[in-house]
Amino acid sequence: MADSKSKTFGPKNEVEHAYYSGMIIQRVRRFVNNEKAVELINWGSSSRAKSVDPKSVKIKGDTGTNGLFVAFKPTNLELYEKLLPPHLSAPVIPVVSLVTVDYNTGNSVTRYNEGMVMIKGVCSDGTETWFVLSMPVETWLMMEMGVDWGFPKRLFDITVKNEKTLVLDKGITHLALEKTQNSPLDESDVLIPSGDAWGINNMAVIHPIKKEILLIFSYGPISVQERIFSKVKVSVDRTQPWAGLIPEGLIGNGVFQRYISVGDSVIRKNFQNQ
Numbered sequence: 001m002a003d004s005k006s007k008t009f010g011p012k013n014e015v016e017h018a019y020y021s022g023m024i025i026q027r028v029r030r031f032v033n034n035e036k037a038v039e040l041i042n043w044g045s046s047s048r049a050k051s052v053d054p055k056s057v058k059i060k061g062d063t064g065t066n067g068l069f070v071a072f073k074p075t076n077l078e079l080y081e082k083l084l085p086p087h088l089s090a091p092v093i094p095v096v097s098l099v100t101v102d103y104n105t106g107n108s109v110t111r112y113n114e115g116m117v118m119i120k121g122v123c124s125d126g127t128e129t130w131f132v133l134s135m136p137v138e139t140w141l142m143m144e145m146g147v148d149w150g151f152p153k154r155l156f157d158i159t160v161k162n163e164k165t166l167v168l169d170k171g172i173t174h175l176a177l178e179k180t181q182n183s184p185l186d187e188s189d190v191l192i193p194s195g196d197a198w199g200i201n202n203m204a205v206i207h208p209i210k211k212e213i214l215l216i217f218s219y220g221p222i223s224v225q226e227r228i229f230s231k232v233k234v235s236v237d238r239t240q241p242w243a244g245l246i247p248e249g250l251i252g253n254g255v256f257q258r259y260i261s262v263g264d265s266v267i268r269k270n271f272q273n274q
Contacts, residue, residue: 004025011109021141025148031267032207040267042067050058052262054223059260064225068099068165068177069198070232070254071191074245080119083242085206087214087272088131095120095191096236096245097130097199098234100158100165100177112139113158115167115175117242118199123270130199133242142212148238149215169237176235180251182228190229192252196259197222197259204270214270220263227257 011017022149027044031037041047074080074092080094099116117134136156137143146153159167164178192198207213232254236243 002024004170005208010107013109015040017143018108021145025145028149028267032210032213032269042265047264048220052221052223054221054262057223057260057262059225062258063104063106063161064258064260065101065103065197066162066226066245066256067099067198068179068232068254068256069097069099069192070177070234070252071095071097071198072246072250072252073191075247076244079242079244083119083133083245084091084121084131085214085272087206087270088129088204091120091122092126094119097192098175098177098246099198099200100160100167100175101200102160112137112142113160113173114138114142115156116199117157117175117236117240118203119242119245120199120225121204123214123216125270129204129214129270131204134175134240135141136169140236147208149164149217150207151203152205172237173235174237174240176233177254178233178235179230179254179256180233182230190255195222199253201261212272214272216268216270217265218268219261219265221261224259225264226259227255229253229255 011020024043027274031040074096081090084090097118104111115136116132118130118132119126122128126230132151135151137153138158142244143153143155156174157218159166169174202218204214204216207215231251234246234250234252236246
């Protein structure tokens with residue numbers, strides 16, 4: 001989400017950040033209430049003038065969305081299907097995706113950390129998306145924006161480093177991902193193609209007021225600047241309703257990666273009975 005926002009504004013301070021964020025909230029609200037509108041491109045701005053070849057993009061320093069990503073098949077298929085909303089059906093191969101990232105756009109005002117617990121689902125038109133079960137965030141403004149659209153965001157203490165990411169809820173580990181060793185994995189080992197960004201660029205939530213609407217947030221191609229495959233140790237709060245999807249002591253195939261979006265951001269409506 002942060003990659004897409006950076007295309008439309010670059011606030012110089014917290015006041016500007018709050019102002020522009022409020023504008024985006026209003027644009028999304030108008031989009032949701034407009035029965036004729038199906039897509040919202042770049043938060044209400046125009047599309048990119050031309051496409052960009054992801055392989056041609058090179059950025060300096062540590063700029064980009066970066067963190068640890070891991071995906072695996074769930075242990076409890078009954079729970080998996082129960083957690084999917086009625087708008088989505090289970091895919092042929094159910095997959096759980098866990099992510100903790102640092103949204104580093106190069107602007108310290110907008111930079112923040114976030115986590116995701118997601119499961120893959122299938123829309124009525126056959127397209128796949130990732131339904132968000134939990135989304136820890138560390139800033140009040142980003143929490144308010146997400147909650148307004150239906151993301152299950154709450155405030156947590158989040159640390160994102162190349163080797164380990166940690167999400168704490170009043171000292172209790174909500175989600176932790178830790179590299180145990182680099183591994184010569186390829187795309188078939190990690191269950192999710194590289195361009196899919198482990199679900200971040202194709203996330204779905206139920207709108208909190210118009211619950212018949214599934215909002216799907218996506219953005220165009222990603223340009224991967226750095227990627228290191230590894231085994232990732234997973235720790236979660238076992239009291240969470242989704243914890244049964246994750247085997248205790250899981251060490252799964254994952255990756256540390258850093259990338260930027262080079263395409264349009266799109267919010268699309270999908271209806272329960274569509």
